[in-house]
Amino acid sequence: MRKVLLKNIAEHVGVSIALVSYVLNGKAEEKQVGKEAAEKIRAAAAELNYQPNHIAKSLKTRKTYTIGLVVADIKYRFSTGITSAIEAEAKKKGYNVIFGSSNENAEKFNELTNVLVNRQVDGLIVVPSEDSQDQIALLQNSGVPLVLIDRYFPELNTNCIVLDNFKAAYEITSYLIRQGHARIGFVNLETTLHHLHERSRGYKQALADHGIEFSPHWLQKIGVNDRAKGVETALNQMLKREAPCDAVFFATDTLSIMGLKTMNGMNLKVPDDVSVISFDEAEAFDLFYCSVTHWRQPLEEMGKIAVKTLIDVIKHGKTYKQITLESSFVAGKSCRE
Amino acid sequence: MRKVLLKNIAEHVGVSIALVSYVLNGKAEEKQVGKEAAEKIRAAAAELNYQPNHIAKSLKTRKTYTIGLVVADIKYRFSTGITSAIEAEAKKKGYNVIFGSSNENAEKFNELTNVLVNRQVDGLIVVPSEDSQDQIALLQNSGVPLVLIDRYFPELNTNCIVLDNFKAAYEITSYLIRQGHARIGFVNLETTLHHLHERSRGYKQALADHGIEFSPHWLQKIGVNDRAKGVETALNQMLKREAPCDAVFFATDTLSIMGLKTMNGMNLKVPDDVSVISFDEAEAFDLFYCSVTHWRQPLEEMGKIAVKTLIDVIKHGKTYKQITLESSFVAGKSCRE
DNA sequence: ATTAATACTTTAAACGTTTAAAGAAAAATT
DNA sequence: AATTTTTCTTTAAACGTTTAAAGTATTAAT
Structure with missing residues (x-):
C-alpha cells in the first residue's frame, strides 16, 4: 500500500502539484485557486486519504x-x-x-x-x-x-x-516560626544549582529576620551518592542531640520521602515529635499517616x-x-x- | 551562523558532494574512496563541526x-x-x-x-x-x-x-491461601482489557483449586469515574460485614495506593486486621508504615x-x-x- | 478591437541528502 | 603501445514537498 502523494492527487484531478499543495495548505484564497478545482482537490485528498509527508514538508519549510x-x-x-x-x-x-x-x-x-x-x-x-x-x-x-x-x-x-525560590523558602520557614518552632532544620541537596541555593538563602534569611540564631547543624546538605543514607545521617544530626530540631523542612519532594521514611524508622511521630514541611508534593504522601504540609509548584x-x-x-x-x-x-x- | 552542509565540506576539500557523503557514512571502503581524500574530508567535517541534517537524510532513506x-x-x-x-x-x-x-x-x-x-x-x-x-x-x-x-x-x-497475568494472579492468591487466609478479596478495574481479566481469572482459579468457595462480594470492580470513592465502597463491601475478608489483593499499584489510604482512614491495621498484596509496586509504598508485599513486573x-x-x-x-x-x-x- | 486588468494555473527550482551509473585516471596486462 | 582492469571521482536524479515567477485564459476598460 504505497503512500498517497500530492502527485497522485494532482494526476487524479488533472491539475498541477502546486495547485494541490496550495489548496491542502489552506492557501486556496490567497492564491486564488478556482473554486471548482479546489473542491475537486479536497475531495480527491479525502477519497485517497492523503497524509502529508512531514519529513518532506520540514525539509522545505525548515519547520518541524x-x-x-x-x-x-x-x-x-x-x-x-x-x-x-x-x-x-x-x-x-x-x-x-x-x-x-x-x-x-x-x-x-x-x-x-x-x-x-x-x-x-x-x-x-x-x-x-x-x-x-x-x-x-x-x-x-x-x-x-x-x-x-x-x-x-x-x-x-x-x-x-x-519560581521565586527564595521567597518560597522564606515563607515556609516563617510559617514554621509563627507556629512556635524555634529550632528548624533544613535538608537540602549538595549542589551548585542556583534555585536550591535560593531555598537555603530564604531559609536562613527568615531565621535571621525573626531573630533566631542559626545553628550550623540545622542545615544539612545531602551529597549525590546514597542519598537515603545521607538523609538518615542528616536527620540524626538534627534530631538526636541535646536540643533537637522541632521542625524539619525538606528542599525537595524526594528528600521529603526519604526523610519521612527515615523518621518512621526512628520511631518519630509527625507532628508530635517533629513537624515536617516539604517543598513540592509527592504521590507517596498519600500513604503517610498524616497529610503532609507542602509548598505547591504550579x-x-x-x-x-x-x-x-x-x-x-x-x-x-x-x-x-x-x-x-x-x-x-x-x-x-x-x-x- | 548558517548550518554546515555536505556541500560546504565538498568545496572546502575540493571534491564532490558524493564523496563527502560516502566518507561520512562509513562507506569509504565500500566505495573505494582514496585514503587521502577520505582523510581530508573527515578532517574538514570535524573542523567545520558538520552536523548532518536528519530531515534530509530521512527524506531520502525513508528511515528516521x-x-x-x-x-x-x-x-x-x-x-x-x-x-x-x-x-x-x-x-x-x-x-x-x-x-x-x-x-x-x-x-x-x-x-x-x-x-x-x-x-x-x-x-x-x-x-x-x-x-x-x-x-x-x-x-x-x-x-x-x-x-x-x-x-x-x-x-x-x-x-x-x-506477562502471564493469569499465572501471576494465581500465584499471588495461592500464596495468600497458603498463609492461611480463607476470605480473600480482589480489587480490579471495571474494564474490557484482557490482561486485567486474566488477573481476575487467575484469582478465581486459585480459589477454586484450593477448594475455597468464591463469594461474589469478594471480587470488586472499580469503574472509571471517581476511583477513590469506588475503592472505598469496594473495601466497605469486603471488610465491613459479618465475615470480612482477611486479605485484599489489588490488581494495580494505583488501586493499592487508594486502598491502603482508605484502610488508613478506616483505622484498619495492616497486616493485623487485613493482609494486603499489590500487583506492581509504587514509590508511595515507601511511606506506608509497613513494607508492602507485591508482584514485580520486569x-x-x-x-x-x-x-x-x-x-x-x-x-x-x-x-x-x-x-x-x-x-x-x-x-x-x-x-x- | 485593442489593451489592461484580473483570475487562475503551471513551471521549475529549491530544501540537504543518498546512490546508481557514468566517467576519468592510474595501474596492470597484453 | 594498445588494451584491459582496477581504483577513484563526479554527475545527476531522486526523496516529497513549497513557492516565487512565469504563463495563459478570461473579463473589464478603453
Missing part, C-alpha cells in the same frame, strides 16, 4: 513543529507533571514533543540537547542539569529557541520560567507558559523573558499547631 | 531512526519505568523516542498513533488503551512495525511483550525486549512474536505470617 524537551529525571513527579502539561499545551498549538531525560548528568544533557537540535526541533524546553551552563550558553548562541524551566543560571541571559501553568514562550520565540525571534510564577502553600497535618 | 511510544498514562509508575527503559535501549541502538500519553482514552490513542506514523516513525511501541483494537488492527494492516507491551488483544495477531527487561523486537521487525520485516516475561514475588510485611 516539534519541541524538544529535556527533563532532569523522568522519575520525578515534577517531570511527569511538567511533561504532560507541556505535551497538552504543545498539542493544542499544533506542536509535538520529543523528550529525553538527562538523569541529572551534564554529559547526558549535552548529548540529548545536541540530538534534539540535530533532529531539527523548532525549539527546546529544558530543565538544565548541574554544570550545564556552558551547553546552555552554546545553545543560546547557536540561535535555537530556548526556554529553561524550574532552574536557571543567573549569569546567563535566557528565557526562563521559574506545574500546569509552568508547562503552559513555557510552551507559549517558546512558540513566541520560534515565531517572533529572541526575547529574554524571566517569568516568575506564584507558588502556594498547602496546609496539611504534619506541623504542630 | 525514531521510535514512537504511546503509554497509557505518563503518571503511572509503569509508564515512567518503561519509558526510561525504552529510551535507554533505543539510544543504544541509535534510535530516538517520540512519546505520547493516551490517558487511557481510545480517541486520543488513535490520534497519537496517527500523528506518530505521519511523523514517519520507523515503528511503534504501544500500551494499547481500552477499545483500541480497531486502531491496532489498522496499524497492523498498514504495515507499520508494531509492538504491544503490557496489554494485548488475544484475537489480534500482533507482536507483544507481556520493566527494564520489558522495555529492552520491546525495543529489540521492534528493531528486528523494522530491519527484517514482520514477525508475530508473543513474548511472555517472567515476573516475580517480592515479600514485604503486609501479609499475616
Whole structure:
C-alpha cells in the first residue's frame, strides 16, 4: 500500500502539484485557486486519504513543529507533571514533543540537547542539569529557541520560567516560626544549582529576620551518592542531640520521602515529635499517616507558559523573558499547631 | 551562523558532494574512496563541526531512526519505568523516542498513533488503551512495525511483550491461601482489557483449586469515574460485614495506593486486621508504615525486549512474536505470617 | 478591437541528502 | 603501445514537498 502523494492527487484531478499543495495548505484564497478545482482537490485528498509527508514538508519549510524537551529525571513527579502539561499545551498549538531525560548528568544533557537540535526541533524546553551552563550558553548562541524551566543560571541571559525560590523558602520557614518552632532544620541537596541555593538563602534569611540564631547543624546538605543514607545521617544530626530540631523542612519532594521514611524508622511521630514541611508534593504522601504540609509548584501553568514562550520565540525571534510564577502553600497535618 | 552542509565540506576539500557523503557514512571502503581524500574530508567535517541534517537524510532513506511510544498514562509508575527503559535501549541502538500519553482514552490513542506514523516513525511501541483494537488492527494492516507491551488483544495477531497475568494472579492468591487466609478479596478495574481479566481469572482459579468457595462480594470492580470513592465502597463491601475478608489483593499499584489510604482512614491495621498484596509496586509504598508485599513486573527487561523486537521487525520485516516475561514475588510485611 | 486588468494555473527550482551509473585516471596486462 | 582492469571521482536524479515567477485564459476598460 504505497503512500498517497500530492502527485497522485494532482494526476487524479488533472491539475498541477502546486495547485494541490496550495489548496491542502489552506492557501486556496490567497492564491486564488478556482473554486471548482479546489473542491475537486479536497475531495480527491479525502477519497485517497492523503497524509502529508512531514519529513518532506520540514525539509522545505525548515519547520518541524516539534519541541524538544529535556527533563532532569523522568522519575520525578515534577517531570511527569511538567511533561504532560507541556505535551497538552504543545498539542493544542499544533506542536509535538520529543523528550529525553538527562538523569541529572551534564554529559547526558549535552548529548540529548545536541540530538534534539540535530533532529531539527523548532525549539527546546529544558530543565538544565548541574554544570550545564556552558551547553546552555552554546545553545543560546547557536540561535535555537530556548526556554529553561524550574532552574536557571543567573549569569546567563535566557528565557526562563521559574519560581521565586527564595521567597518560597522564606515563607515556609516563617510559617514554621509563627507556629512556635524555634529550632528548624533544613535538608537540602549538595549542589551548585542556583534555585536550591535560593531555598537555603530564604531559609536562613527568615531565621535571621525573626531573630533566631542559626545553628550550623540545622542545615544539612545531602551529597549525590546514597542519598537515603545521607538523609538518615542528616536527620540524626538534627534530631538526636541535646536540643533537637522541632521542625524539619525538606528542599525537595524526594528528600521529603526519604526523610519521612527515615523518621518512621526512628520511631518519630509527625507532628508530635517533629513537624515536617516539604517543598513540592509527592504521590507517596498519600500513604503517610498524616497529610503532609507542602509548598505547591504550579506545574500546569509552568508547562503552559513555557510552551507559549517558546512558540513566541520560534515565531517572533529572541526575547529574554524571566517569568516568575506564584507558588502556594498547602496546609496539611504534619506541623504542630 | 548558517548550518554546515555536505556541500560546504565538498568545496572546502575540493571534491564532490558524493564523496563527502560516502566518507561520512562509513562507506569509504565500500566505495573505494582514496585514503587521502577520505582523510581530508573527515578532517574538514570535524573542523567545520558538520552536523548532518536528519530531515534530509530521512527524506531520502525513508528511515528516521525514531521510535514512537504511546503509554497509557505518563503518571503511572509503569509508564515512567518503561519509558526510561525504552529510551535507554533505543539510544543504544541509535534510535530516538517520540512519546505520547493516551490517558487511557481510545480517541486520543488513535490520534497519537496517527500523528506518530505521519511523523514517519520507523515503528511503534504501544500500551494499547481500552477499545483500541480497531486502531491496532489498522496499524497492523498498514504495515507499520508494531509492538504491544503490557496489554494485548488475544484475537489480534500482533507482536507483544507481556506477562502471564493469569499465572501471576494465581500465584499471588495461592500464596495468600497458603498463609492461611480463607476470605480473600480482589480489587480490579471495571474494564474490557484482557490482561486485567486474566488477573481476575487467575484469582478465581486459585480459589477454586484450593477448594475455597468464591463469594461474589469478594471480587470488586472499580469503574472509571471517581476511583477513590469506588475503592472505598469496594473495601466497605469486603471488610465491613459479618465475615470480612482477611486479605485484599489489588490488581494495580494505583488501586493499592487508594486502598491502603482508605484502610488508613478506616483505622484498619495492616497486616493485623487485613493482609494486603499489590500487583506492581509504587514509590508511595515507601511511606506506608509497613513494607508492602507485591508482584514485580520486569520493566527494564520489558522495555529492552520491546525495543529489540521492534528493531528486528523494522530491519527484517514482520514477525508475530508473543513474548511472555517472567515476573516475580517480592515479600514485604503486609501479609499475616 | 485593442489593451489592461484580473483570475487562475503551471513551471521549475529549491530544501540537504543518498546512490546508481557514468566517467576519468592510474595501474596492470597484453 | 594498445588494451584491459582496477581504483577513484563526479554527475545527476531522486526523496516529497513549497513557492516565487512565469504563463495563459478570461473579463473589464478603453
